[in-house]
Amino acid sequence: MINHNKLLLILLPFWDPLIPPLGLACLKGELVEKGHKVTIVDANVEKCFRDIYDYYFQQIEAFLPRGKGGHMLNVGMELLQNHLMAHWRKENHDDYIRLVRIMFAKTFGFELSLSQAETLNHIIGQFFVNLEEYMNRQLSQHKPAILGFSVYGGTLPASLCAAALARQWDPDIELLVGGGVFAEQLAPGSGNMDRFLEETRHLIDHVFIGEGELLLMKYLNGELDRERRVYSIADIGDDTLDLASAVLPDFSDLELSHYPALSSYSSRSCPFRCAFCSETVQWGKFRKKDVSRVVDELRRLYRLHGRQLFLMGDSLMNHIVSPLALALVESDVAMYWDGYLRISPEAAQRENTFLWRKGGFYRARLGIESGSQRLLDAMGKKITLQQIKDAVVALAEAGIKTTTMWIIGYPGETEEDFQQTLKLLEEMKDDVYQADCNIFRYFVEVQANSPDWAQDNELLYPSWAGDMLLVDTFVVKGVPSREETIARLDRFMQHCAALGIPNPYTMRQLHQADLRWCNLHVNAVPSLLDLVDGGGYINECRNVELSELAGNTLDDEGDFCL
Numbered sequence: 001m002i003n004h005n006k007l008l009l010i011l012l013p014f015w016d017p018l019i020p021p022l023g024l025a026c027l028k029g030e031l032v033e034k035g036h037k038v039t040i041v042d043a044n045v046e047k048c049f050r051d052i053y054d055y056y057f058q059q060i061e062a063f064l065p066r067g068k069g070g071h072m073l074n075v076g077m078e079l080l081q082n083h084l085m086a087h088w089r090k091e092n093h094d095d096y097i098r099l100v101r102i103m104f105a106k107t108f109g110f111e112l113s114l115s116q117a118e119t120l121n122h123i124i125g126q127f128f129v130n131l132e133e134y135m136n137r138q139l140s141q142h143k144p145a146i147l148g149f150s151v152y153g154g155t156l157p158a159s160l161c162a163a164a165l166a167r168q169w170d171p172d173i174e175l176l177v178g179g180g181v182f183a184e185q186l187a188p189g190s191g192n193m194d195r196f197l198e199e200t201r202h203l204i205d206h207v208f209i210g211e212g213e214l215l216l217m218k219y220l221n222g223e224l225d226r227e228r229r230v231y232s233i234a235d236i237g238d239d240t241l242d243l244a245s246a247v248l249p250d251f252s253d254l255e256l257s258h259y260p261a262l263s264s265y266s267s268r269s270c271p272f273r274c275a276f277c278s279e280t281v282q283w284g285k286f287r288k289k290d291v292s293r294v295v296d297e298l299r300r301l302y303r304l305h306g307r308q309l310f311l312m313g314d315s316l317m318n319h320i321v322s323p324l325a326l327a328l329v330e331s332d333v334a335m336y337w338d339g340y341l342r343i344s345p346e347a348a349q350r351e352n353t354f355l356w357r358k359g360g361f362y363r364a365r366l367g368i369e370s371g372s373q374r375l376l377d378a379m380g381k382k383i384t385l386q387q388i389k390d391a392v393v394a395l396a397e398a399g400i401k402t403t404t405m406w407i408i409g410y411p412g413e414t415e416e417d418f419q420q421t422l423k424l425l426e427e428m429k430d431d432v433y434q435a436d437c438n439i440f441r442y443f444v445e446v447q448a449n450s451p452d453w454a455q456d457n458e459l460l461y462p463s464w465a466g467d468m469l470l471v472d473t474f475v476v477k478g479v480p481s482r483e484e485t486i487a488r489l490d491r492f493m494q495h496c497a498a499l500g501i502p503n504p505y506t507m508r509q510l511h512q513a514d515l516r517w518c519n520l521h522v523n524a525v526p527s528l529l530d531l532v533d534g535g536g537y538i539n540e541c542r543n544v545e546l547s548e549l550a551g552n553t554l555d556d557e558g559d560f561c562l
Contacts, residue, residue: 325359371424
């Protein structure tokens with residue numbers, strides 16, 4: 001019944017399908033190159049799951065009073081993950097509904113009624129009905145001998161449920177897991193990881209921690225001890241993938257029309273260690289590709305799939321942004337690329353930002369985090385407020401979208417610190433494309449400052465909730481409290497609305513945000529709809545030039561409006 005050479009790799013809900021799953025595409029490319037039979041599947045684009053996601057948050061929005069909810073689609077993901085896990089693992093319905101109400105209050109600062117909690121429970125119940133039907137179809141169609149799950153926080157409950165369904169379908173199937181969750185919530189050596197291994201001992205055969213290409217290859221080739229459950233790069237002499245010889249990501253199994261952008265990467269890991277980040281835990285030492293190789297890979301992906309817009313998977317693009325722009329200016333194909341950029345003196349120079357724009361830099365995702373210099377120093381950001389303002393202005397004048405990312409509730413954040421954040425946002429309002437904020441998340445083992453915070457942590461939810469949630473969520477005690485953090489998140493979003501700064505997620509919201517950006521900046525990049533649905537090749541970036549009028553705003557709709 002089963003093809004014993006076939007491997008099915010799957011990403012289950014919920015993960016935002018902005019790009020096809022790059023990690024799985026990289027795995028497939030490497031494994032197929034070595035003769036293995038691999039299929040990858042992304043369930044997040046399935047309508048039945050997207051409908052559940054939309055309905056769940058529509059109901060939450062209807063339940064919350066005006067002014068509550070903060071950045072609902074962002075902070076609400078942790079609630080959705082925990083709700084899914086609690087539903088799947090519940091033994092007593094009353095305790096489960098009690099926990100749902102507690103989690104909702106800890107997320108939004110508002111208490112659900114019993115009937116509202118039951119409404120959300122019904123939606124979650126339908127999710128698991130859909131998941132069972134979906135997995136039965138996948139297993140019957142592909143008949144894999146090995147089923148691997150790419151697991152992030154939001155996909156953990158569905159992955160475990162799907163593993164249980166697969167085990168029922170075939171008791172001999174090999175079930176593997178890996179992914180970003182093992183650099184955060186399920187970090188090696190943590191109490192959460194110990195509980196996970198114990199609770200899944202009859203369900204998950206092997207766990208892969210860190211970069212997967214070499215580990216999974218050696219496993220499939222019989223070079224790793226099959227009696228062990230957990231593998232990491234320490235088991236292969238801390239070896240990592242040589243990016244100079246990495247195979248092109250293989251997206252051939254995916255219907256790419258579901259995604260607004262393709263993805264590629266020029267490096268792995270990060271040369272910095274911010275106090276709140278766990279990037280180096282996942283990827284090990286920092287490595288990068290030669291710029292000529294990056295350009296060649298983008299051109300090959302364009303010719304294979306006809307897509308000009310890429311979201312780069314790098315932790316940061318600073319090491320390559322100028323060389324990449326220069327190389328793409330000379331390339332025979334215009335490419336647009338979106339990526340994470342650290343605030344730096346180079347980003348504040350208009351000569352650079354206009355070069356980047358000419359080379360196709362489409363959106364800069366900037367980790368600003370706070371408007372308080374005191375907090376920036378505590379985070380280890382090594383940037384100043386003036387550098388932030390100068391960089392945001394220079395990028396915006398070139399027309400590059402500026403997605404600014406903020407952390408609310410960092411340990412020690414005072415009201416004065418928060419007011420400084422609001423002030424900085426107001427000063428930059430016309431040069432900020434998007435203000436994306438998150439509540440500070442604390443992980444016991446993996447952040448640079450985790451040892452300092454360990455003596456002041458406490459459980460966010462009651463201790464009895466751990467049996468349902470599988471993983472414990474910890475917070476750092478002290479200033480600000482959880483309640484104050486939630487209130488500040490609401491105030492941050494209200495301030496953004498008053499300033500006219502969007503935080504778009506849906507295509508309609510993105511359309512409106514692009515219209516605003518076009519009306520603010522004469523050099524605005526093409527709209528997302530133009531790049532995704534325009535139906536033609538776009539190379540307007542080649543015509544962008546630095547001039548003394550670059551900072552002027554438009555009085556009409558400009559050249560690149562929707």
